[in-house]
Structures are given as C-alpha cells and as structure tokens.
Amino acid sequence: MSSAAEQEAVAEERATGDGRPVAAANGARRRTPGVPVWPGAPTPLGARFRVGPDGVAGTNFALWAGGAEAVELCLFDGRGPDSKETRAPLTELTHEIWHGFVPGVMPGQRYGFRVHGRWDPWTGARWNPAKLLLDPYARAVDGDFRLPPEVYGHVRDWPQQQVADTVRDDRDSAPYVPKGVVVHDDAPDDEWTDDRRPKTPWADSVIYELHVRGFTKLHPGIPPELRGTYAGLAHPAAIEHLVKLGVTAVELLPVHQFAHEDHLLRRGLRNYWGYNSIGYFAPHAGYAASGTTGQQVGEFKDMVRALHAAGIEVILDVVYNHTAEAGELGPTLSLKGIDNRGYYRLQSDARRYADYTGCGNTLHVVQPQVLRLITDSLRYWVTEMGVDGFRFDLAAALARSMHDVDMLSPFLAVIAQDPVLRRVKLIAEPWDVGSGGYQVGAFPPLWTEWNDRYRNAVRDFWRHALPDVREMGYRLSGSSDLYAWGGRRPYASVNFVTAHDGFTLRDLVSYERKHNEANGEGNRDGTDDNRSWNGGAEGESEDERVRALRRRQLRNLLTTLLLSTGVPMLVAGDELGRTQRGNNNAYCQDNEIGWLDWSLLEDPCWRALFEMTSRLIALRHRHPVLRRRAFFSGRAHSADGLRDLAWFTARGAEMTERDWYAPAATLGMYLSGRDIPGRDERGAPIVDDSFLAVLHAGDRPVSFVLPGPPWAERYEVVVDTSREEQARPPGVTHRAGEEITVPARSVLLLKVG
CATH class of the missing domain: 2.60.40.1180 (Golgi alpha-mannosidase II)
Incomplete structure (x- = not known):
C-alpha cells in the first residue's frame, strides 16, 4: 500500500461517528483567541524577555522550523495537567525562523510550540501539531517527562508493528510534557563582575568527575533540603572536600535538561547519569533546590561562583551527539516535531535514523541550524552561566561530515575559529559506535582527549597481563606516540583508570565480572572487557589478606595515575573506596548504588586512602617535573x-x-x-x-x-x-x-x- 493510501485508510479507520479523526478536537478545545503578537525579531532564537524603548515589557519568541507550514506559540497559565493553554500563531517568517513579540509575557511564563506540516514518515517528515514541543533554546524547563502513548507522534500501540511509526497520533501531548520557562537573562544579579575564573593551565589541571546529585545526596554536612542539588554542591561542606583533595576542576556529568527512557520507566527506574539530553540551554530542573520556574538558572550560577571562589573550574559533560527522542519509535518532544529532517541524520530510507551513538538517533551537525544550536548553547554556558570547559560525549559523532569522521568537519572548524570557545577547555571522548568511529589521538590541536589506551595499559600492568612494557612506557610519559604531532602537548592526554562508565576503582580490584542485575536487563548490559582482578575472591571479602591486597592495588593505581605525564582524571569516591557492588553500568541507579557513601571516611582504611590521594595531588602540584608542558x-x-x-x-x-x-x-x-x-x-x-x-x-x-x-x-x-x-x-x-x-x-x- 502506498504511503498516501495507507494514511487515508488509517484516518478512515480511526474516525469518529461524525467523520473527525479520534481526539482531533482535543487541542481545538484549548484554543483561546485574543493574544496580541507583534512582529518581533528573528534573533536571538528562543524566548527572550525585554523591555522595549517604548517601555513595553514582553517576550520575543523565535523558532527555527525550516520546513514547517505554520507555528503556534502556546502559553500556559498554571503548572498542572489542567492548566489553561492559550495559543497564538507566529506569522512572521524570516530566513526559516518563525518569530513574534508578545507584550505582557513576563519571566516565569511557561510555554511551548506546536508546529504544523506534512506527516509523511517515508520522506522523514514527522510534523504533528497535536504534540507540544519544547523550545530547543529554552533557558529553563518546568515539569518532568512522562512517556504515555500521547507523547508519541505516531500511534505507539498500532497492531501492525512494521508500520507503527507511520500512523499519526492526534492526541494532545501537552498534559504530559514539561514546558519551557521564560527567564530574565539580563537580570541585575546575573552579572559576572564579581566572579574570578581560576583559569588553571592544562598542564596543572587535576580533574574530578562527579555527579551533582550522587556527590551530595548522602553528605552529612549538607542540609537535607540541599542534598542532591546545585546548591548542595555549592555548600561549604562539599567544597571543603574538593579543596582538601586538591583537584583543580570538577567535570559534572550531564546537567542539561534530560529525559528518562521508556524502557527504564517501565521497570520503575530512571535515567540517573543524564546522557539523554533534550534541552541544551536549561540546567536540569531535577537538581534545583530553589524551584523550577527559572530559579534553577540562578542556583546553577551561584554554584559556579562558589566553586570559582575556591579556585575550582567547572567543566560540563555535554551530549550533543543525540537527543532523548530516540529513533523512529521514540517520542516526539522537541526537534523531531520541529523539523525532523533538518535536525537528525536519516538513512537513505528517510523513515529510518542513522545511529552512530547507539541511542537511536544522531544530530546532523553538518546542517547550519544544528551547528548553530550547538555553538549557541556552548557560548551560552560559557558567557552567561560561567563554565570553563566541556567534555564532549561521543565526540567522533560530531566530527562526521557526510558519513565518515572528518577532522576538518564543520563542527571542529567552527570551534577552532570561535573567539569564545577556542579559549575554554575542550575534551573529546574520541569515539562513537559507528564505522571508523575510534579516533584516539586524531583530534586536532586545541583539543584534549580521554585516553582509553592509558586506562587499558595501567589496568593490564597491575593485573600482570601486559606482554611487555612498551605500552606502559608510552602511557606513563605522556603518550607521545598518540599526541606528539601538530604542536600538541602531553596534556592532550586526559589520563584515567576509571570513569563513570565502568567499575569504580574499588570494584576494579574486587570483581572480575560485572554484576548489573539491578538494572533489570539480565546482566546483558555493560562491558565484559573490564581488565579487572579481584585478588582471589569475587566481591566483598572477609579475608583480611584479600582486603589488604586490594587496598594496596588501589594505592598502586592512584599513584600511577597521579605520577603520569598528562592530565589526571579521578572519579568522585574513588579516593574513598566507593563501591557500586560490581555494577559497571550504573546509569539507571539513582540510589545508594550510584550515590557517594560519605560514611566511608569514618573507616580508618578509607580515610588513609583519601589522605594518600590528597598527598599525591599536592606532590604533583609542587613539582613541575610531574606535570610537564612538553614531551620528553x-x-x-x-x-x-x-x-x-x-x-x-x-x-x-x-x-x-x-x-x-x-x-x-x-x-x-x-x-x-x-x-x-x-x-x-x-x-x-x-x-x-x-x-x-x-x-x-x-x-x-x-x-x-x-x-x-x-x-x-x-x-x-x-x-x-x-x-x-x-x-x-x-x-x-x-x-x-x-x-x-x-x-x-x-x-x-x-x-x-
């Protein structure tokens, strides 16, 4: 059956008694006429509150939607599912940007968009005005994502699975999705005149990877109402630990607004790590103690200021390679409904998504509007939110031109010439899951890279599994075989033994096999290539000889890391002997498995490990021979x-x-x-x-x-x-x-x- 004929048959089958499609009137009943919309301006994109020269206060809305036929701005007067929705068409169209100024719309206003266009999944067109869409440029997001059938652009429960994603669902998604929030970007307290960025040279850096919620959730020195939040990380008790340890930068696991995957929600779990972004300008609302109607923005800035005051830089782990909308069977939350073909890489069969990320979709960074979205977001976090650098998840996916990874790609070229971005710390995770995606050592000057060859060599050496010591020699001395080209320096190598993904350091010396049963995936998830050694017993042991050996191995691994040339990265809790009970893929464990257990400091053994780590970092800071700026x-x-x-x-x-x-x-x-x-x-x-x-x-x-x-x-x-x-x-x-x-x-x- 042809696409047109199939859709016509579907419409007839789903028609009500009076011939209208099921739920077609759901949205129409919510219309409220009479919202004044002035022409406004096509830039900047997003919702920007301003007071005009005539003294009229309001908000300018601008949305790029290249192939759309119409765009409606939707304003909400409450926070519940029954909040009144007021729709106003944006009739001005400039260079594919729909825009309008709405007087009287003030900071705190909740909003979204409905975008009209063709429904033709066979050509990649997935417009559906029944779905309320999050503004890609929203500065704040209020509400959590749920994933009932109404949130999908297609009929999720259509009986013919082979064409399920081609049947349009006309039910209104507004009651089930969060809304963007208008934020006062130019508020007086947003000035950064009192902030002093540490600006630590790369060679002097010691990075500490942490999760905002997991690091603070159980900290006894942080007030209970602040635990798990930006304010909790800004608290003196949290910063005191970082200062005593001696790290120069925190690398925060994703803090962009993210959503939870359907398969996790069905199992009663949530996405904990946050590698499922949907809002590239909005601090994740779930980490805010002060409120989610814009307050999260100020709270995040206060956290950055507090860390800067302690001499600690803030690096964000950012996920621009894919979004939470997954593949053709995923929900319609934002970009998919704005212009699916304009934002995502599609296969030759445009109904399907090109997936270089393993998450269902890949952003099409070669497209100008996608490149603009990413670079606008990066500049926003530097100039307006105060951050000092970025670690790019699956960066090879961003460096793909047509299909192959290209170190002259538009993304890398734009970063290299941008006067703001070329001055901050840039860290690549130099691989993706696509063909030719492993690119360790290949990123151009200006970039540093996660060096997994360092991780593998150090793990193998200490479990006595290296065939010879050639690899170890390169890794200890800065990996010149990978980075001594194009003017790159030893600090191009970010050395790590553990990261958020995989075993903790204590588990690395306690388990030889992953134990991910709590994830509900039959222990099939997570890597089997752990390069770990348990010291003679799997898991926790009461044998003091085994326990002492494991503590010695922890000291060996930490000492090796902190004496190596390059930039060391520690994972929060490794200096305390933190365990995830053998789970090497705790991305969905928002509980004691994923949180840092601060009671470990009460154990003399783990307190001694912390003190040793602190002393090694101090030794590194004291001796430039341990943090060379040039190769030997x-x-x-x-x-x-x-x-x-x-x-x-x-x-x-x-x-x-x-x-x-x-x-x-x-x-x-x-x-x-x-x-x-x-x-x-x-x-x-x-x-x-x-x-x-x-x-x-x-x-x-x-x-x-x-x-x-x-x-x-x-x-x-x-x-x-x-x-x-x-x-x-x-x-x-x-x-x-x-x-x-x-x-x-x-x-x-x-x-x-």
Whole structure:
C-alpha cells in the first residue's frame, strides 16, 4: 500500500461517528483567541524577555522550523495537567525562523510550540501539531517527562508493528510534557563582575568527575533540603572536600535538561547519569533546590561562583551527539516535531535514523541550524552561566561530515575559529559506535582527549597481563606516540583508570565480572572487557589478606595515575573506596548504588586512602617535573649525559630495545628536574627535583639496584604503596648503587639527591 493510501485508510479507520479523526478536537478545545503578537525579531532564537524603548515589557519568541507550514506559540497559565493553554500563531517568517513579540509575557511564563506540516514518515517528515514541543533554546524547563502513548507522534500501540511509526497520533501531548520557562537573562544579579575564573593551565589541571546529585545526596554536612542539588554542591561542606583533595576542576556529568527512557520507566527506574539530553540551554530542573520556574538558572550560577571562589573550574559533560527522542519509535518532544529532517541524520530510507551513538538517533551537525544550536548553547554556558570547559560525549559523532569522521568537519572548524570557545577547555571522548568511529589521538590541536589506551595499559600492568612494557612506557610519559604531532602537548592526554562508565576503582580490584542485575536487563548490559582482578575472591571479602591486597592495588593505581605525564582524571569516591557492588553500568541507579557513601571516611582504611590521594595531588602540584608542558626528548641536555627521561631495569641498567620487548613486571622511570621546558612566573628557567619511580606488579618482592652517578648520589623514599599509612613520607634514604627490596605489587617514588 502506498504511503498516501495507507494514511487515508488509517484516518478512515480511526474516525469518529461524525467523520473527525479520534481526539482531533482535543487541542481545538484549548484554543483561546485574543493574544496580541507583534512582529518581533528573528534573533536571538528562543524566548527572550525585554523591555522595549517604548517601555513595553514582553517576550520575543523565535523558532527555527525550516520546513514547517505554520507555528503556534502556546502559553500556559498554571503548572498542572489542567492548566489553561492559550495559543497564538507566529506569522512572521524570516530566513526559516518563525518569530513574534508578545507584550505582557513576563519571566516565569511557561510555554511551548506546536508546529504544523506534512506527516509523511517515508520522506522523514514527522510534523504533528497535536504534540507540544519544547523550545530547543529554552533557558529553563518546568515539569518532568512522562512517556504515555500521547507523547508519541505516531500511534505507539498500532497492531501492525512494521508500520507503527507511520500512523499519526492526534492526541494532545501537552498534559504530559514539561514546558519551557521564560527567564530574565539580563537580570541585575546575573552579572559576572564579581566572579574570578581560576583559569588553571592544562598542564596543572587535576580533574574530578562527579555527579551533582550522587556527590551530595548522602553528605552529612549538607542540609537535607540541599542534598542532591546545585546548591548542595555549592555548600561549604562539599567544597571543603574538593579543596582538601586538591583537584583543580570538577567535570559534572550531564546537567542539561534530560529525559528518562521508556524502557527504564517501565521497570520503575530512571535515567540517573543524564546522557539523554533534550534541552541544551536549561540546567536540569531535577537538581534545583530553589524551584523550577527559572530559579534553577540562578542556583546553577551561584554554584559556579562558589566553586570559582575556591579556585575550582567547572567543566560540563555535554551530549550533543543525540537527543532523548530516540529513533523512529521514540517520542516526539522537541526537534523531531520541529523539523525532523533538518535536525537528525536519516538513512537513505528517510523513515529510518542513522545511529552512530547507539541511542537511536544522531544530530546532523553538518546542517547550519544544528551547528548553530550547538555553538549557541556552548557560548551560552560559557558567557552567561560561567563554565570553563566541556567534555564532549561521543565526540567522533560530531566530527562526521557526510558519513565518515572528518577532522576538518564543520563542527571542529567552527570551534577552532570561535573567539569564545577556542579559549575554554575542550575534551573529546574520541569515539562513537559507528564505522571508523575510534579516533584516539586524531583530534586536532586545541583539543584534549580521554585516553582509553592509558586506562587499558595501567589496568593490564597491575593485573600482570601486559606482554611487555612498551605500552606502559608510552602511557606513563605522556603518550607521545598518540599526541606528539601538530604542536600538541602531553596534556592532550586526559589520563584515567576509571570513569563513570565502568567499575569504580574499588570494584576494579574486587570483581572480575560485572554484576548489573539491578538494572533489570539480565546482566546483558555493560562491558565484559573490564581488565579487572579481584585478588582471589569475587566481591566483598572477609579475608583480611584479600582486603589488604586490594587496598594496596588501589594505592598502586592512584599513584600511577597521579605520577603520569598528562592530565589526571579521578572519579568522585574513588579516593574513598566507593563501591557500586560490581555494577559497571550504573546509569539507571539513582540510589545508594550510584550515590557517594560519605560514611566511608569514618573507616580508618578509607580515610588513609583519601589522605594518600590528597598527598599525591599536592606532590604533583609542587613539582613541575610531574606535570610537564612538553614531551620528553630522551636526549642528554648536559655534559654528564643526564637525560630528561630514562628507563631502568631491576638490574639498575638502562633499558635496551630487547628489554622493552621482554615480559617484565618491574619498570624504573627516571624523571630529571633539570631544564624543564618553559619559564616560571619570573621568566627564569624551571628547575625541579628529579625522581625515580619504581613500579613492580609482580606477586613477589624484587631486588632493584638504584642507578648510580650521574643519575644520583642518594635517593629518599617519598611514596611507598606497600605501607597502609601514607599520611607522611617514609623518610628512608638509600645510597646510589644500593640494592633495595621492592615489595610485591607496589610503587616506590624516590627523590634524587
């Protein structure tokens, strides 16, 4: 049956006794005439409150809807499902932007759009005016997303599943979807004149990935009414922990307004991580303590100010690769109903979506209006919300031109020339799930990248699974094999052992298999490639030998991370021994599994881990040789033959090519503090202490000969991970050439004298 004929048959089958489609009158009954709409302006997009030169206050509404036939502005006078809806047509059309100024519409007004056009899914056209649409530029969102059948543009329960998404649903979705909120962008308290952005250089950065809700939900020092919110993260008790730890930046899991997936709601779960964005300008309303009719904007800004005052930058994890509207069987919430073909990548069969994200859809970033949406959003969060940088989820999907990943793509080109965005911190998750999507090391200068090859190498080394030490050598010294091109620096590598996605650090040394049963997916979700080792028992153990070994492995992993060249990233709670009970995909666990358990600090063992982590970060801040701004050369810089980087075997001899290819559990790395590239604040050459790090992953102690002159005359032990107590350095000294015993599975850091 042809598309036109099929739709005609559907309309006849769903007609009421008087020949009208079912529920066609639902929206019509809600019309209220008489709203004055002046021509207004096509820019800026979204809803912008202003007072004109004639003293008339109101709001200008502007919506890009390229292929639409008509656009209606919908105003709501209440917050419940029975709130009165007033519709007003936007009749002005400039460069595909529908716009109008409505006098008397003030901040706090709730609104949405209805967009009219053809319903022809076979060509990618999915306009349906029965669906209330969220403004893509809404500065605030009020209400939560529910997903009853009325929210879908197609008839979700149509009996013929193979054509279900082609049958239009004419029921009104307004009672079931949240609304945009008009915000006073130019309010006096929005000025940033009193804010002092830390502007920490990349090489000096230590990133701390955290979830706004999970980090604060159980914190005993935060008032109960503020836990789980932006205000909770701004509270002195929360900031005190960050300052004591010594991190320079927090990387917040998504705070853009997001929605929950249908399959989670059906199981009584919710999207916890937030990688399901639907509003790229709106702080997620669920994290606001002060209210959701615009108050969340001010609360977010206050949080940023508080973190800045403590010297901590704010980096947002942003999800511009896909939206919460999923694929052809997903709901119609915003972009799908505004212009499906204009916003999403479609297959040659335009009824289907191109999916490079694994989430059902992919934003078509090559399209000018999509690129504008993303860059407008990024600039807004920098200039008006005060943030300092972004981590781009599945960034390879944003770098695709037609189909292939292209490092000259419009998205990367626009970022590189933008006077605002090129000055902030930019972190790529350099892969997506499409063909050719793995791009670690390929992003252009200006970008840093999550380095999963660092993660894999460090995990494998400490579980004694590397065939040789070549990979470990590259990762410890800044991954020059990946980043030493195009003027890139070692800080192009964001080093991490764990991230939100996967095991926590404690679970990494406690579980060899994922335990995701609580997710309700039969333990099929989450990766099976964990590269973990449980120390001899799966899960929590009462055996003190196993527990002590695991704590030592935690110290080894954290020490390795914080001594490596590049930018270290910690995950909130790893410094406290946080566990998710073996769940390596806790994206839907908005409960004690996903929240940080602050009572761990009351346990002396976990308190000691926190103190060790803090001391390692302080050591890193104190010594520029541990956070170099340029790659090591490996060449001698003085007459005595001393090089900036050297590698040693346990025999105390410099490693040969054969040594790099041989299986080994022990690696010595010498870092010279002489003539470090760059200048200090006074313009003088940077001179620092030199260090020898000895990493031993074997299960038995090993004898290690300390290199003699010119490398050193003596060595002082400053870190020994075999010791439970790490609050103070051991203070043990050794002569050069001395043979020392390195305990099983441990790291020694020795300062050269």
